[in-house]
Amino acid sequence: MDFSDSLGVSAAGMRVQAERLHVAAENLANADTTGSTPGADPYRRKTITFQEVLNHESGVSSVAIKEIGQDQTPFQTRYDPSHPAADSAGLVKMPNVNTMVEIMDTHEAQHAYEANLNTMQITRSMLTRTVNLMK
Structure with missing residues (x-):
């Protein structure tokens, strides 16, 4: 390499x-x-998946985003009959976002x-030293 x-x-x-930080934010x-509106779905948590990418010329593996998807975890409900999104039973669907998970992410x-x-800074420093040795 x-x-x-x-x-x-x-x-x-x-x-x-x-991009992972962007999704969590x-x-x-x-x-x-x-x-x-009554019974409407709330925000659905986004997820990010990575994949390994191989550069066939150099044989070096790297990383890329495979997909930005949606978490299919069921929504929790909260009783709030005065909320505009409350259904006939007064339940409001809440987003499936766990703030502690997002903060840790x-x-x-x-x-x-x-x-x-x-790593990039160290590589740049090594490259600079190599160029200086060649002078």
Whole structure:
């Protein structure tokens, strides 16, 4: 693996972790978003799935986003007959977002992003030293 492969792998890791942070932030922002009509579905939590990508020329594996999907976990209900989305029994469907899970996911994505950034910085430093040795 050469320096450009290492930089490419780190950059790919940073891209997917940035998107992971975006998905978690969207989930957190919509953690209380209910439907607006009786019985309407609320916000459904988004999920992100990664996949390994092999560069056949260099033989180097990297990561990419496979899919941004929706969590099919059932919605919880809350009794609030005055809510515009309440059904005939006074129940409102609540989003299937668990804020603690999303917060933990943002921390994990942040650490993974930082690890890729550190790898990129170290690779850049090694490349600079190599160029200086050739002078």
